[in-house]
Amino acid sequence: MSDIADAASGPVLERDGARATIRLNRPKHLNRLQAEDLGELVKLFDRIEADPAIRVLVLTGTGRAFSAGYDLNSVAERAVSASEQQSAGSAFEAVVNRLEDLGVPTICRLNGGVYGGSTDLALACDFRIGVDTAEMFMPAARLGLHYYRSGIKRYVTRLGVDNAKRLFLTAQKISAPEMLRIGYLTAMVAVEFLDEEVDKLAGVLAGNAPQAMRGMKRAINEFARGELDEQAADQRHRDSMRGDEIKEGIKAFAEKRPPKF
Numbered sequence: 612m613s614d615i616a617d618a619a620s621g622p623v624l625e626r627d628g629a630r631a632t633i634r635l636n637r638p639k640h641l642n643r644l645q646a647e648d649l650g651e652l653v654k655l656f657d658r659i660e661a662d663p664a665i666r667v668l669v670l671t672g673t674g675r676a677f678s679a680g681y682d683l684n685s686v687a688e689r690a691v692s693a694s695e696q697q698s699a700g701s702a703f704e705a706v707v708n709r710l711e712d713l714g715v716p717t718i719c720r721l722n723g724g725v726y727g728g729s730t731d732l733a734l735a736c737d738f739r740i741g742v743d744t745a746e747m748f749m750p751a752a753r754l755g756l757h758y759y760r761s762g763i764k765r766y767v768t769r770l771g772v773d774n775a776k777r778l779f780l781t782a783q784k785i786s787a788p789e790m791l792r793i794g795y796l797t798a799m800v801a802v803e804f805l806d807e808e809v810d811k812l813a814g815v816l817a818g819n820a821p822q823a824m825r826g827m828k829r830a831i832n833e834f835a836r837g838e839l840d841e842q843a844a845d846q847r848h849r850d851s852m853r854g855d856e857i858k859e860g861i862k863a864f865a866e867k868r869p870p871k872f
């Protein structure tokens with residue numbers, strides 16, 4: 612994937628067979644997200660989920676960073692406003708939660724540093740593959756900001772209580788090896804191997820049974836949040852035992868060939 616910067620713009624959607632890529636595209640500002648980008652991201656998520664030909668989503672950035680997070684000027688405007696409005700945080704939270712619950716599996720291609728709210732955006736992806744020069748930084752405590760509830764919960768359920776406290780309460784920057792150690796990164800690679808590693812994982816995910824993955828992803832997320840819909844999960848399991856995917860999967864296994872879902 613090329614990191615050659617286009618003219619700055621909102622998020623860019625690219626298609627390559629069964630794979631969709633959303634690229635944050637404000638490289639001069641480290642892909643800082645503007646208010647108008649949030650609605651555009653939700654629209655892109657909806658388009659991807661409505662297209663059965665798309666089997667995997669890759670989220671990445673243009674240039675030397677993944678993203679510097681949400682525009683702090685928008686947060687500051689809310690802070691001094693006389694009237695209470697929908698907060699910038701709540702609008703951003705809705706986008707991140709939508710990404711977490713997306714039906715297709717998601718990979719965050721961390722081409723560089725990830726800061727502020729974008730650490731949560733990446734964490735909402737199912738997998739995070741990052742370059743060995745990446746770093747992350749959650750500055751909420753330095754800014755006087757109490758982070759939104761679902762974001763804190765995501766940190767706790769994915770990284771553990773101690774790591775969540777360290778990242779939120781100290782507001783200290785950590786490097787890629789430490790990101791890997793605490794489980795923030797799924798894999799860490801040299802920059803020249805980033806696309807190869809992302810392509811390999813995307814190919815695996817695109818080749819697996821989409822409905823089975825969708826249902827299991829939902830169950831895993833619900834387990835992590837302590838909100839499992841047991842009846843729905845049991846029904847999906849029963850349905851899968853009579854579905855077309857398992858028929859093809861078993862047939863392909865017997866014939867010693869890759870399944871065609």
